[in-house]
Amino acid sequence: MRGLRRTLDGGRPDGGSGHRFALSLIDSLANAEETVVSAVAWALDGIPLIGGSAGDDLAFRSTVLIHEGQVCREAAVILLVETDFPIRIFKSDNFEPTNRKFVVTAAREDERRVTELNAEPAAREYAMAVGLDPENLSTMSFAAYPLAVKIGGEYYCRSISRVEPDGSMTFFCAIGEGVVLTLAQPRDIVEATRAELESLDASLGGLDLVIGFDCVFRRLDAESRQVRHRIADLYRRYGVVGFETYGEQYRSMHLNQTFTGIAIGRAETPESRGAKIAT
Incomplete structure (x- = not known):
């Protein structure tokens, strides 16, 4: 630099x-x-x-x-x-937070993979919150129902990239145990x-x-x-x-x-x- x-x-x-x-x-x-x-x-x-x-x-x-x-x-x-x-x-986004929260209770941080949310299998817990069958989760689902983390009073999206065969979810960004995620809804x-x-x-x-x-x-x-x-x-x-x-x-x-x-x-x-x- x-x-x-x-x-x-x-x-x-x-x-x-x-x-x-x-x-x-x-x-x-x-x-x-x-x-x-x-x-x-x-x-x-x-x-x-x-x-x-x-x-x-x-x-x-x-x-x-x-x-x-x-x-x-x-x-x-x-x-x-x-x-x-x-x-x-x-920086512009088009989502706003809801009251639904998730705590990352198990994760493989080096892989950006979350295995548990709220001590439940990650994909199943997320799917239940958005009213979908875990088997039907797709990139369209993740785009429509984003997750966000609150930093310094402002929410920033943490997007899911895909569901793995074991029911865990891989993210597009760093994610770790103890992180509190908020379900967001689009504007x-x-x-x-x-x-x-x-x-x-x-x-x-x-x-x-x-x-x-x-x-x-x-x-x-x-x-x-x-x-x-x-x-x-x-x-x-x-x-x-x-x-x-x-x-x-x-x-x-x-x-x-x-x-x-x-x-x-x-x-x-x-x-x-x-x-x-x-x-």
Whole structure:
């Protein structure tokens, strides 16, 4: 990180600096997002970090990154960007907590796998809470009935990726014994997304570009509610580019079932020079 920062510091003849942010692209199947994001955010020393975990269309077999023409696995790519355009990082979700709670009473933390919730088999306890047969749980179920953890007064989603043959559940994020999970219910995904983009547009005086990282479960939820085309219309209207993820990074946190990104506003002056990137 220090080397990347020196690269940017040495690239401006006027000695000044523009607006900086970092992008993280991480192999999700390495199960290392929390470790990587925590270390990178610390080294950035206040430069905001945003990013996403690579997926493979819900196959959960092989995710890859490409860096300088090379295919990389179990890796992360960090980009440090400086621009003269105004920027704002953001995080948006469309769920709210219910009163139903679960305590993780048994887990294999190195595998991100929960074997028991409330001292009962994990998949069975979750299925009972959402009114489904454990045999019928699917990615659509997990998208419609997310679990969340409360940190610092705010709820953050902890998405289930799949049910294992033994009835345990594997998550997209770190999970451990003693964690209290709250069953969440969805809000209107279209209106939540519209409100976030409208707010960014207003605060930046117009949007030039939005680099977004959108959880794949948000897409599944939008498809099940037959509103995916409306989300796509919003992304086109506000210039959103990016990809669907198996997890999102926001500052020093690894999140699930969110839409995160960096919004880039219009040039502050006619002489604005654009952006510089170090990787």
